[in-house]
Amino acid sequence: MAAKFKADTSKRWLTLDYRPLELEQQVREFWETNKVREKLEQMRLVDNKGVLGYVEGPPTLNGVPHVGHARGRVMKDLRYRWKSMQGFYVPFWAGWDCQGLPVELEVERGLGVRNKRDLLERVGEEHFVAECKKTVMKYHKEWFEADKKLGVFMNHDKAYWTFLDEYIEREWQYLKRAWEQDLLGEGYYVVAYCPHCQTSLSNAEVGLGYEEVDDPSLYFKMKLKDSENEYFLVWTTMPFTLVTDLMLAVHPDAEYVKVKVGEEKWIMVRQRVEDLMQELKVKDYRVLDVVGGKNLEGLKYEYPFLDMVPKQSELDQNPLVHSVVTEDFVDVTAATGVVHLAPGNGEDDFKVAQRRKVPVYVPFDDEAKFTADAGEFAGLFARDADSHVVDVLRKKGLLVSVKTVTHEYPLCWRSHHKLVWLARKEYFLWTDKINSRVVEAAEKVSYFFESPRNRFLSFLKEGKPWCVSRERVWGAPLPVWVCQSCGNKVFVASKKELFERANAEPTQDFELHKPWVDRLVLKCDKCGHSMKRVPFVLDCWHNAGASPYARFTSEERNTFVPADFLTEGMDQTRGWANTLLLEHVVFTGKAEAPYKAFLFQGLAQDAKGRKMSKSLGNVLEANTVLEKHSADVFRFYALWKCSPVDAMSFDMRELSKRPYQVLGTLYHLHRFFMQNAEYDRFNPLVHTLAWAREQGMLAPADRWLLSNLQNTVAQYTARLESCEFNFACEELEKFVVDVLSREYVPMVRRDLWSDDPESLNRRLAVYATLWHVLRSLVLLFNPVSPFVCEFLWQNVYCALDKDLGESVNLQPWPLPVENLRDEQLEHDLGLLLRVVALSYSARQAGGLKRRWPLRKAVVVASRDQVKALKALEDLFLELANVKSVGFLNELSGAESAVEEGLWKTASEGDLMVSLDSERDAGLLGEGVMRDLARRVQALRKDLGFSPTDMLEAVHLAGLDDETKGLLEPLLGVMAGLVRARKVSLYRDMREVAGVAQEEWREFSFDDKRVCVAVK
């Protein structure tokens, strides 16, 4: 069809609707071909107003990115593009977390590994490591692809990989500082342990995996030694820990009582008696003696399984074992106020034993199964022993009650197995010793929102030691070698040092991983015997937490750390944000965090607000979503829907609603601008705002729009600064949809559709205004939705001004221009818009379409308001579509007319608008004619005709007789307006000869379909 018209194919996009997927593919290719990302980085490296350090929070390469990850990356990219435009250099370099449990479990699943023995014996460490690397590379492709689709301007060539030797060596140097300060060392302590993964976990990792689970809840009795019928009443949810029970604890300052139940006396805390008896459904009971908790100290009780666990009989010889101790941590507001202590299975219990020099009894193997030391319980997995213990208690007449409780309990954050606590020999970073410095450092950081700040600080204040050793394979090895003879330990911090001290040359394929590193045996300085490496790898969170040091050269580190701004998911309060902080404080010895600001993002949910999980099958993968949906629209949606700190429910149906509308409006405003501006040969170099002002051609509407823009620039930038991205996007939304499209365009539409040479300068002034405003808007939008911005930059701005920069990304960030501000005008025009809105209400009340010109309006307002409105009278006539308006301070003058019922009125507060509802055929015809002429004019521009081209004929079809009747007297005027030799009207387009079907354009007019064709 285009061939029939004089359409200019280079401007083809002007006739197209907003089709983001096509446009984005073009822009992706443009960025790649022209190396725009590289140019931006290079430009800011050389020419910047400061450096803002950045360290990428490395995604773990054990799965594909989902929309929640994509949301986080959009926030990072937003910040990067925005700060770069502001003139800062940011090392926006990628990084990948490659080691640790998440990757190992992914590989285990692929290989069908049943347990660790299966892994070591059937698969072997070398093969396993090779598979881990394959997995990492497989998922890297997915992440790389998602970044490309999303338009994330991260430098992937400078990515760090946490498994590479040079990274691990720098991590070792980090850790060496801790070793030298005695903050790293072997310790015997209770740690959380995953029976499936067969490794201990850190306190922080425990916090990552709480879920609701069922457990037995039981009340049982422990008989007071040498008594007739007296028992301590105890409660637990982990019956298996009775096997390792060594003490009972009571609170020293609480009052305990003996409660007579039947023939027995039960010892428990006084304040819980009533509630508990009710809970246990014991009706007949009597409270006997009251005794202070401290007086119970040292009493011995009869351990119930002495006959089943020989080791316990041995331990029972120790007077402290199976005796009552007093401890402040005993909670007397719950259960019975008497707790049993199993030092091998509980942190507090363990500390009590250590303090009192009670031996710790831990009869478990690496699968958390009881060993031979546990007598009749040997071979049972800890949690499987629960029911067995309950049975024995029942048989021995010691069980009081058992039921099931559902409660929050920590599961392994990767394998989802119930964790158990075991006393083990592990390596610890004794971060509890430097906790005050850690907390002080964290308090200096900006978190933008209160809730994550509190969450993070309260976690840090727990200040527990950090267990950094893992009994796994795919990780940075813990570089401690131990003498097999004298126990001497050395910490080796580099490959060079290692090779120098090793007894044999490393093999060709040597790398800093198991099993290669374990093959190096060192010679002991003290006794000359051989030293072997400890069996551990490092916690993968330590690995990633070393990045501010390990990913840079020393020089870069001095420049980029502390980082200016980091952002990761809310779960990273216990993860990366925590380990970054701990390691930095250990390393520097200062109360300083390696980041100045940290934005914790809310998690991703599905449309129904449920957590995304593989088991629910509701995970939205980023790449799949971005195949079908626009990256720009997705980015806008991810930032606009809710505060970054809130959990976001992703509903893909919402993309096509408001987010699409906002970007579509931005696009169509440019189309509208470009069609008109090119038609009138607008030249941005000549027709500047200054020129328009000198010509006296800037109307109040233009000045109002320009003033409004300054406000939007300031507000929007401030919202970005405070990470209120949703409110920032709302600023853009409001400006594009309301201010520009709904308010400003109607104010200037009549100016633009005429092509009278006499009013050309007025039109050029509108273009100058739009050029300035839309261009600023594109710059503001760029960090949010960069594709459409680049597209418009190329096709509008560079098309009209060849000297503009190559890419929108290379442009400076807009600043509010003070002399374009006019608060009085903003206020007055705001008032005018309210009055216009009232006129629409009045029309609605009278069934008067907005298109119908009316003879007269009366506006009632205060004296000051009338003054302001009178100055904007022309604009009112245009927007309200009336021929004249009278302004009154009070109603009196209009009253009589209103009463006659010919007037339609609407009011709001002290403002009132009345419209003369009497219709006039002449006015109506003119209204219809002008409206249709405007459509023809738009079509002329759409088809690429120039203002001087004379159309042969204009055909309008689909008109009813009444409309035709109104228009007929005005056809000559209309022909003049649209520059056509002849305008003809038809009821049906089939009446028109010589116009092909595809040449007709259809639009709706008064709820009817009207067609237009031009020749």
Ligand SMILES: [Zn+2]
């Ligand atoms: Zn696990």
Ligand SMILES: [Zn+2]
């Ligand atoms: Zn030695």
